[in-house]
Amino acid sequence: DGGITQSPKYLFRKEGQNVTLSCEQNLNHDAMYWYRQDPGQGLRLIYYSQIVNDFQKGDIAEGYSVSREKKESFPLTVTSAQKNPTAFYLCASSFQELSGNTIYFGEGSWLTVV
């Protein structure tokens, strides 16, 4: 089945560690996105990529990094510089022309700092 796969579902990070969240899609979408969701809050855009080897900062990019080496993959690294990383992270993808197409989401990854 076509879709977006995020892994791991649950991840624990120690202080000072970098962790990487995986996102893979087989929908042949050009654009991919990472959002952060805090309890009772709307989604906030971290990074997005409209094409391979190119990505743009979203509204809350500080403390995060991404890469887009393949069309299907858009991993997110939460670095030690992110001071409050505990949140629910959602990966999404769409055809490049978002104005006429809907956006699809993965099942999310929970990150907790211990």
Added chain:
Amino acid sequence: KQEVTQIPAALSVPEGENLVLNCSFTDSAIYNLQWFRQDPGKGLTSLLLIQSSQREQTSGRLNASLDKSSGRSTLYIAASQPGDSATYLCAVLKRSNYKLTFGKGTLLTVNP
């Protein structure tokens, strides 16, 4: 800056009731508006997408309307069922930067 507000934040209704969820946005220069459903601890599922030139969209028991000039959208759910219990989020796609801005959502509980 685009801001999206959803009212109410939470809603509890008995099964079978018709209900309306509200979404308002501050900047009317949008491409489209989408309504999503989110189950606890899960990702978002798109329910309806309304282009800026459209007034409404329907899917089964769901009907979404858009009044771009007043910056408002409503999601109407007919004959609600316990399985409709979830958080419903709306999001607008801004023309100037192609970015989606989400509301905080309405937590709907349908009681059997």
